[in-house]
Amino acid sequence: MINVTQTFLPPQSEYNNLVKRAWDSLWLTNRGQLTLELENKLKEKLNIDSILITNNGTVPLQIALKLLGKGGEIITTPFSYVATTSAIVWEHCEPVFVDIHPEYLTIDETKIEAAITPKTTAILATHVFGNPCHVEAIEAIAKKHNLKVIYDAAHSFGVEYKNQSLFNFGDVSTCSFHATKLFHTGEGGALFCKDKDLFHKLYYSHNFGHNGPLDFHGLGINAKISELQSAMGLAVLPYIDTILAERKKVVDFYNDNLNSSKLQTLNIREHTKWNYSYYPIILDSEETLLKVQKALNEKQIFPRRYFYPSLNTVNFIKNTEMPISESISKRVMCLPLYVGLKTEDLETITSIINQNI
Numbered sequence: 001m002i003n004v005t006q007t008f009l010p011p012q013s014e015y016n017n018l019v020k021r022a023w024d025s026l027w028l029t030n031r032g033q034l035t036l037e038l039e040n041k042l043k044e045k046l047n048i049d050s051i052l053i054t055n056n057g058t059v060p061l062q063i064a065l066k067l068l069g070k071g072g073e074i075i076t077t078p079f080s081y082v083a084t085t086s087a088i089v090w091e092h093c094e095p096v097f098v099d100i101h102p103e104y105l106t107i108d109e110t111k112i113e114a115a116i117t118p119k120t121t122a123i124l125a126t127h128v129f130g131n132p133c134h135v136e137a138i139e140a141i142a143k144k145h146n147l148k149v150i151y152d153a154a155h156s157f158g159v160e161y162k163n164q165s166l167f168n169f170g171d172v173s174t175c176s177f178h179a180t181k182l183f184h185t186g187e188g189g190a191l192f193c194k195d196k197d198l199f200h201k202l203y204y205s206h207n208f209g210h211n212g213p214l215d216f217h218g219l220g221i222n223a224k225i226s227e228l229q230s231a232m233g234l235a236v237l238p239y240i241d242t243i244l245a246e247r248k249k250v251v252d253f254y255n256d257n258l259n260s261s262k263l264q265t266l267n268i269r270e271h272t273k274w275n276y277s278y279y280p281i282i283l284d285s286e287e288t289l290l291k292v293q294k295a296l297n298e299k300q301i302f303p304r305r306y307f308y309p310s311l312n313t314v315n316f317i318k319n320t321e322m323p324i325s326e327s328i329s330k331r332v333m334c335l336p337l338y339v340g341l342k343t344e345d346l347e348t349i350t351s352i353i354n355q356n357i
């Protein structure tokens, strides 16, 4: 069976050696040595100044929204994983959708200003499939209207935009280290924030608000990662360059072998060093998509309809029409992409697709 992704697992002995350190220190969570070491190694690898590793990629979104969204309207994208929207609703803010760019698939920055009202407090946009939003335009709009910017950078591990980590953009940026993501800790995530005061608030918010054992800075929740998960991150990290290089080979194969005159692929924004995180194809109709999906499924190949449905249509929010996102959501799916995908399987996948479009 070939799934859309397969978790990268390091040699088990390397994981065991790291986990032994947790055993030896009798310390399994609360920012132990493995978590601190992983944060330092990630800072070095990504060339960033601030990182806080968390228990997943959703709670840091909620913490950022709690601190910056303040129960107001949040301008957001309808084309993302459901966590982007549900975090907004969960924090008692109101999502206000702005349609996406038809080729970059990120929020259409030219439509943001028209959606701003006196209740707007923040913009929460996704660098979808690791493709950067138009960060300069969004920053300019936020400055002009005194709004905060949060980026859901769950797909953006290793992406560089204009020679720096994409995590450096926005007031807060978050990542997911879920097992299906490019770099993972099983479950896990991180938040990034360059402003020291805000970082401090985010930091104590992720640990129940604690200021020492008996005192509290303020309200908080538990978003801490365990040492067992950080051990997985430390075991995976040495392989990250191999992971990126192997994924690039798969992407190159798809680029060279799919009939590009009959389908649309992701247009990566200029000045981007991409991370080969997903390979979405957009077909001419949902009918074609279903036909291709069925043909692949018959050979035990399972692409995923990322992202469907368009989030403005989910049942827990008021629907507004987002024609581009709705149209693309019905026609897009992500092809299998992971380390170890065999050339013969890639040949099968591309030939089935080319025969059915």
Ligand SMILES: *Cc1c(COP(=O)(O)O)cnc(C)c1O
Pocket (backbone or CB within 6 Å): 056, 057, 058, 059, 080, 081, 083, 084, 126, 152, 154, 155, 175, 176, 177, 178, 188, 189
């Ligand atoms: C995976 C993902 C999340 C959630 O991350 P978890 O670590 O699973 O909580 C949020 N947003 C996007 C866009 C994602 O793909």
